[in-house]
Structure formats: structure tokens, C-alpha cells
Amino acid sequence: MMGCMGGPGRPFYASLLDMPALTAEARRAIEAEAERRIGWGTQAITSGQARLHHALAANDPVAVQQAAAGVREGLLLLESGTAALRAVDAGMPPRQLALTWFRDQLGLPPAEAAPMAIDGGPWGLSWYHLTSMAFLVTFLVGTLLIQHARMRRINALVGRLSAAPAGGPAPGPAPAPGKPSEPPTDGPSGSPARVVGTAPVTPAPASAAPSPAAATAAARRPWSGALRVAATFRETPTVKTFRLVEPGGGDVPFTFMPGQFLTVSAELDGRTARRSYTIASSPTRRSYVEVTVKREEQGLISRHLHDRVAVGDSVEVSAPLGVFTFMGEETSIVLIAGGVGITPMMSVARYLTDRSYPCEIFFLYGARSPEEFVFREELEYLQKRHANLHVAATMSRAEGTAWMGATGPISKEFIARSVPEIAKRRVHLCGPPPMMEAVRAALAELGVPKGQVKTEAFGPARGVAPGTPAPLPTSAPAPSPGPAPAGDAIPRVATAEVRFTKSGRTGALAPDQTVLEAAEAIGVEIDYSCRVGICGACKVPLVQGAVTMEVEEGLPPEEKARGVILACQAKSVGNLVVEA
Ligand SMILES: Cc1cc2nc3c(=O)[nH]c(=O)nc-3n(C[C@H](O)[C@H](O)[C@H](O)COP(=O)(O)OP(=O)(O)OC[C@H]3O[C@@H](n4cnc5c(N)ncnc54)[C@H](O)[C@@H]3O)c2cc1C
Ligand code: FES
Structure with missing residues (x-):
């Protein structure tokens, strides 16, 4: 499966053997194919990694094997594409390019600079004939060697990921584009509730032993400890971002997936209170995590964070937690958020753009007013740089402001206008309960199957404040x-x-x-x-x-x-x- 870009067709390097010279046309064809392969490869690696994490988290060896095969496939595609680009740049004829690639794969030394004669070889055979036979033999041996190398790569990759701290992806190398300064906005906060199951639970006999899967899950406990507030950013009048770093410097001591959350604990009035906050930053940024918090007028922890926690302070956290994640494993993604429910979507959008996710990202956002539009400047910035990121926002109260965009709540019409063929796409949804209910209904009317809609609840299911x-x-x-x-x-x-x-x-x-x-x-x-x-x-x-x-x-x-x-x-x- 090569996702949104289709997939490789006939064997690329084999087809090069039919091209006698590097004409302008051959060059264009090779470059186009090479770039396609780089795209497919990158995507296959990303989605394979994502599946690998899920499979490891689920302790499912079959799925681990399948995901590792996807990563392996991606590496090969990426390698073949980049090798082809390098060779074309060096002006190498297509046939020689193919042979060089096969030699590289087999670990053979470069060929002697012997021109390929049409005839005059030993034993009455043409050089062409002899070369073809040698190539076929080495190809067979090479296939076996490649298979062996692939297995070693898979084992190394699985070993590395298994050894990583709970729940996170292998960090990507992307450097942070500068954070846009002081954007306005936030949105209505929410405490959605979701009914998942109501089957009664009765206790099992006390002697029941924990299963291996349960033991593995227990072993993967989130990391807990203190992080230091390195910076704060005012996003809107009521929303602030807190950048947390490892006090001793270096990477944060856990990895996470885009959409996961951390728990902040604080001793307040002699009691320990805990609240969950989505990690809004991208897992590709390894030296910090950011949480973006809306100040609730009477909220215990959100007010504590906003009013008392300052740069240099320590914050007790546990992380990572949660399964509301997306790492690029599908052919497109629709992110729909309301108010401060934008935080998991922002982590996903930042992660996907950092990793040059090649498929479409539809980002739909609803806020009360333009002033409360969280991350507005950053989204505009990302959209300008990434043609596959489509941001559509609507403001429920825009009168008297300079807002020129859509107004009103996130409606069926707004969604249909903003996302073509939404019924085929995976949707992630997070926001205040009324907004989530309305969007769920709109998605159903637009033919999106329930199973394609993933949601995150941001607060207690019932009214009592924890x-x-x-x-x-x-x-x-x-x-x-x-x-x-x-x-x-x-x-x-x-x-x-x-x-x-x-x-x-x-x-x-x-x-x-x-x-x-x-x-x-x-x-x-x-x-x-x-x-x-x-x-x-x-x-x-x-x-x-x-x-x-x-x-x-x-x-x-x-x-x-x-x-x-x-x-x-x-x-x-x-x-x-x-x-x-
Ligand atoms: C998985 C997950 C991810 C989350 N991610 C985020 C995030 O990224 N950003 C974010 O801002 N929030 C997020 N939340 C919500 C967050 O965890 C808190 O619930 C929120 O910050 C409110 O906590 P609090 O301690 O400030 O309010 P609480 O003290 O828990 O109060 C809850 C609500 O009750 C109201 N209240 C409290 N006392 C009174 C009173 N006496 N009278 C009237 N009203 C009262 C408060 O105003 C508030 O609205 C997330 C929640 C979950 C579960
Ligand atoms: S506190 Fe998280 S499941 Fe109960």
C-alpha cells in the first residue's frame, strides 16, 4: 500500500536496462520516477513506524512483523530513488545506473571501466551475453544477501523502538521553524463526554493470574517527574502555552505520539490535584513539550498554571498517555477542532508538516471570535509552506471584527465546502460537547462511517469538578x-x-x-x-x-x-x- 500517491509499478531498475543512453527524455523519466520513489518510501517509513508503535503497544507480534516489513519496503524505495537522482546528476547512462545499483545492493566493488562490446568475448560469446549471464547470477545471489540485510535492519529497528520509553515514536530530525510571535485567540473550552460501553463488570475470582499482555502493559508505565517551564506564550486572552524542558538540559525524558497527553499534578491546599493536558507540540521536537491551557474562571489547575506558574518553575508531570493519535498512517486526515480542543490537532498538524507528510491534511476550526482563534498565525504560516495543509476556520461571533472568513458554527455545509469526499476520509474531532455532538451528526449526514470518526474528550463526563x-x-x-x-x-x-x-x-x-x-x-x-x-x-x-x-x-x-x-x-x- 503506497497511500495517497499510488504505488510503484514495474521494476524500475530493470526497466533502465532497456534505455541505451541518457537522453533528456530518459533523464526526465528517471528523475520523475526517483522522486516518486522517495515520496512513497518516506510515506511507507512514516506509516510503518506508526503501525510499529501501535503493534508494540498492543504487544501483537504479527502486526509488528507486518509493520516492520512496511518500514523495510520504505527504506528500499527511498534508497533506490536517491541513488537514481545521484546517478542522473553524474550523467550516468541508464543501463550503467541499473548495474551500479545492483552492485551497490550486493556490496560489489565498482565495475572496471570496460566498454561493453557487442562481440569479441571469450568462448565465442559476446560481451553482452557474458555480462547478462554474470548479472543474472549475481542478481540471484544478491537477492539472498539483500533479504539477509533486510532482516538485520528490521531486527535493529524493532530493537531500537522496543527500547524507547513508553509510547513514543522515533524522533524525527526536523528543526523547529520559529514559533510565530504572540498570536491572538482561543475558543470555547469544553468538557465533552463520550459513552463507550455500559456492560456491567463483576469481579473475577481473586486467584486469576495477570496475563502476559497485562504484565507488558503494566511494565509500560508513563514516565513521571519534574520538568522546568522554559517559556510561556500568550495565545489568546485566556489561553497560554507552557514550554516544558528537562531541567538538566537535553531531550525530554519520554517520547510520545502526536495527540497524546500528559498529566500535571500540583499540591494545592494540602491536596494533590491532577489534570490532563494534550501535548500540543510535535514529537519531532525532542528538546521540549508544550501544553496549551485555557484558564477556567473557577478552575483549580488551569488558574494555578496561568496565575502562579512562571518561567523557571518546576511542574510535576506524567507522560505520555492516551490513544487519540495520528501519525500519518492513512491516505489523508481531517482534523476538526473547537476552542481549546485544537491542541491535539495542532500536535498532529505540526508533526505531519515537520515530517513532510505527502497526503492531504484538512484542518477545520471553530472559535467564538477571531480574538479567540488559537494558533491562528502559526496555522497561516504552516499553510503557506505546505500546499497539502488546508485550513478552514469559522467564527461564531465575528460582528464588529475584521474577520472576512466563514461565520457561524461548524456546520454540515461548512464541512462539505471545506473537505471534498469526506466520506472516504478519517476524521479526528475534539471540542466542547455541543460542538462535538453537532459535528458528529453533520458527519453522519455526510456519509462518514462512525468508525472513521475518532474523538477526544477533554474533561469529566459529569458536572462535578474533579x-x-x-x-x-x-x-x-x-x-x-x-x-x-x-x-x-x-x-x-x-x-x-x-x-x-x-x-x-x-x-x-x-x-x-x-x-x-x-x-x-x-x-x-x-x-x-x-x-x-x-x-x-x-x-x-x-x-x-x-x-x-x-x-x-x-x-x-x-x-x-x-x-x-x-x-x-x-x-x-x-x-x-x-x-x-
Ligand atoms: C485527555 C485530556 C486532554 C486535555 N487537554 C487539554 C488542553 O490541551 N488544554 C486545556 O485547556 N484543557 C485540556 N483538558 C482539560 C483539563 O484537563 C482540565 O479539565 C481543565 O483545564 C480544567 O481544569 P481546572 O482544574 O482548571 O478546573 P476544575 O477545577 O477541574 O473545574 C472544572 C470546571 O468547573 C468549573 N468550576 C470549578 N469550580 C467551580 C465552582 N465552584 N463554581 C462553578 N464552576 C466551577 C471550572 O470553571 C471549570 O470549568 C484536557 C482534558 C483531558 C481529559
Ligand atoms: S482517571 Fe483516567 S481512566 Fe480513570
Whole structure:
């Protein structure tokens, strides 16, 4: 599969044997073919690497083998293309070019400068005949040697990637284009919720042993430690970027995939609070990571970061986490973002443009006003440099501004206008819940299959602000209809109890309350990070009872089968016993 650019046709070097001289026409044909091969090769390597990471993360040896074969194929294409360009530049005749390439592949010394006579060779055979026979023999031997070399390359590559820290791609070499100075903007923040699965979980027998896959997953824990704030950038009146570096200098101590997030922890008022922030920078920039944070008026961590954290300060982080990634493994990508939901899309766009992704990138963005358009200048800059990046933005409130572009929300018409043949393309979506719902509906109307739409949720699925647990009365008036403001103490009626075996405490549990919230309400410590069911940090064994979970992305099926639950998602109407 050679992706958006098609694929190589007949054997390139074999066809060169038919070209007697390097005419202008032959030169053009070789150069065009060589450039195509470089493009195919680069793409195959990129997508092979991406598949390799996913396969390694999934501990799937068959997929690892297939992905490594893709990388190997890409290397060969890249090599053959660049060798051809070099040879044409040196004015080498096509036939000699082919022979030189075969010799290079076989590791043979350069041919003696012997003109190829048509006849007059030994044993009554023409030189042409003898050369062809020698070539065929060496070609056969060479094929075997190439195969051997390929296997060694694959093993080395797999070994290198397996040894890399959790979850990241092999870093690319691209240097950073200067960050555009002080762009305006941000957008409406969001705390989307996604329902993934609601199958009840009941605990498995305590004797069940962890599977090898679970053991591997456990071994791939995110890196945790302190990073230093090296710079901050004001993106919009309410959005700031924090550039984090390794305090001792050098590369950041973990690798990640575009779209993954990190968790910031801070001790505030005697309690540890954690929030997740997408790494908005590209994995190709190895010496820093950037998070771009919207200041929530009453938010605990976002206000802490905006108001108190300054250049030179340390920030405790865990990274990388998350599966909302894209590394160029498809023939095009549509990135649709609203407000600060732009951060994962920005990481993907920065990564793909850094790596010269050869396929189409459609970047659709919705903000409240031009002033809140996060990364506007950088997107304009990238679009000017990369013809395959198509940015389309719409502002819901543009009256009284100089905005000349589209207005209103991201609608079906806006999407159809901005992305041709969207039904065939993979779509990534992140933004505030109403925007995500509307875009999902629009995509369905445009014929995009559900499975082609990947989404990221940016906040707690329900209203209670994490870190500010609501007191839980054991009996209380029924909750008033309509959504309660986030962070408010929501009156709840407890219908069950949850007993925590390690701490020996028992708390009340309302049907709409998670095990994590119930634990926090009575001071039982359960680790957490994303609070939306995607990171797996809050996994705890369920000893007794049954729970439902809206989102289970952070819970491998084999762990679920053993009775492990995500405390941030687990709800129950019956009594529970949980190991915490
Ligand atoms: C995977 C993932 C990636 C994310 N990436 C990003 C990102 O790149 N950038 C980003 O900005 N965010 C991102 N988020 C959201 C982020 O994790 C936080 O949820 C967000 O910053 C708010 O955290 P906070 O501590 O400031 O607010 P919290 O204290 O958690 O409050 C949550 C909300 O409740 C409101 N609230 C709190 N207390 C009260 C009160 N007493 N009365 C009324 N309202 C109240 C706050 O204003 C806020 O809107 C991401 C989330 C996830 C899960
Ligand atoms: S805290 Fe991330 S899955 Fe529960």
C-alpha cells in the first residue's frame, strides 16, 4: 500500500536496462520516477513506524512483523530513488545506473571501466551475453544477501523502538521553524463526554493470574517527574502555552505520539490535584513539550498554571498517555477542532508538516471570535509552506471584527465546502460537547462511517469538578432537573454503600456517582489522571458487586475480565466492595 500517491509499478531498475543512453527524455523519466520513489518510501517509513508503535503497544507480534516489513519496503524505495537522482546528476547512462545499483545492493566493488562490446568475448560469446549471464547470477545471489540485510535492519529497528520509553515514536530530525510571535485567540473550552460501553463488570475470582499482555502493559508505565517551564506564550486572552524542558538540559525524558497527553499534578491546599493536558507540540521536537491551557474562571489547575506558574518553575508531570493519535498512517486526515480542543490537532498538524507528510491534511476550526482563534498565525504560516495543509476556520461571533472568513458554527455545509469526499476520509474531532455532538451528526449526514470518526474528550463526563468533591448526604432531596454547574455540590440520594477494603472505610454511593467520587468524599486515596476513562490511572480491583462504566478505553479487556474497574467511570445502584 503506497497511500495517497499510488504505488510503484514495474521494476524500475530493470526497466533502465532497456534505455541505451541518457537522453533528456530518459533523464526526465528517471528523475520523475526517483522522486516518486522517495515520496512513497518516506510515506511507507512514516506509516510503518506508526503501525510499529501501535503493534508494540498492543504487544501483537504479527502486526509488528507486518509493520516492520512496511518500514523495510520504505527504506528500499527511498534508497533506490536517491541513488537514481545521484546517478542522473553524474550523467550516468541508464543501463550503467541499473548495474551500479545492483552492485551497490550486493556490496560489489565498482565495475572496471570496460566498454561493453557487442562481440569479441571469450568462448565465442559476446560481451553482452557474458555480462547478462554474470548479472543474472549475481542478481540471484544478491537477492539472498539483500533479504539477509533486510532482516538485520528490521531486527535493529524493532530493537531500537522496543527500547524507547513508553509510547513514543522515533524522533524525527526536523528543526523547529520559529514559533510565530504572540498570536491572538482561543475558543470555547469544553468538557465533552463520550459513552463507550455500559456492560456491567463483576469481579473475577481473586486467584486469576495477570496475563502476559497485562504484565507488558503494566511494565509500560508513563514516565513521571519534574520538568522546568522554559517559556510561556500568550495565545489568546485566556489561553497560554507552557514550554516544558528537562531541567538538566537535553531531550525530554519520554517520547510520545502526536495527540497524546500528559498529566500535571500540583499540591494545592494540602491536596494533590491532577489534570490532563494534550501535548500540543510535535514529537519531532525532542528538546521540549508544550501544553496549551485555557484558564477556567473557577478552575483549580488551569488558574494555578496561568496565575502562579512562571518561567523557571518546576511542574510535576506524567507522560505520555492516551490513544487519540495520528501519525500519518492513512491516505489523508481531517482534523476538526473547537476552542481549546485544537491542541491535539495542532500536535498532529505540526508533526505531519515537520515530517513532510505527502497526503492531504484538512484542518477545520471553530472559535467564538477571531480574538479567540488559537494558533491562528502559526496555522497561516504552516499553510503557506505546505500546499497539502488546508485550513478552514469559522467564527461564531465575528460582528464588529475584521474577520472576512466563514461565520457561524461548524456546520454540515461548512464541512462539505471545506473537505471534498469526506466520506472516504478519517476524521479526528475534539471540542466542547455541543460542538462535538453537532459535528458528529453533520458527519453522519455526510456519509462518514462512525468508525472513521475518532474523538477526544477533554474533561469529566459529569458536572462535578474533579478535586472539589461534593459532600454526599446519605439522604437528601432529589436532584433538581437540568445540568448543575460544574463544581457545585450536587445533592444526591445514596442508594448503596461502597466499602474500601484497604483503608477500611465505607461511604455512601448514589447511582450517578462514580466510585472515585465516593472515595474522594470520605478521604480514600485512589490514583487518577484523566477522569474520563482513557488513561487507566484509576484502575482498582472490584471485590464484590457490579458496576457500569461509560468509557472503558483505559481498561484492557483482560483486566476487565479479571474484575478490575476504572474508578472514575464505575457506577452502581447496588453495594460494592472495592480494593482501595
Ligand atoms: C485527555 C485530556 C486532554 C486535555 N487537554 C487539554 C488542553 O490541551 N488544554 C486545556 O485547556 N484543557 C485540556 N483538558 C482539560 C483539563 O484537563 C482540565 O479539565 C481543565 O483545564 C480544567 O481544569 P481546572 O482544574 O482548571 O478546573 P476544575 O477545577 O477541574 O473545574 C472544572 C470546571 O468547573 C468549573 N468550576 C470549578 N469550580 C467551580 C465552582 N465552584 N463554581 C462553578 N464552576 C466551577 C471550572 O470553571 C471549570 O470549568 C484536557 C482534558 C483531558 C481529559
Ligand atoms: S482517571 Fe483516567 S481512566 Fe480513570
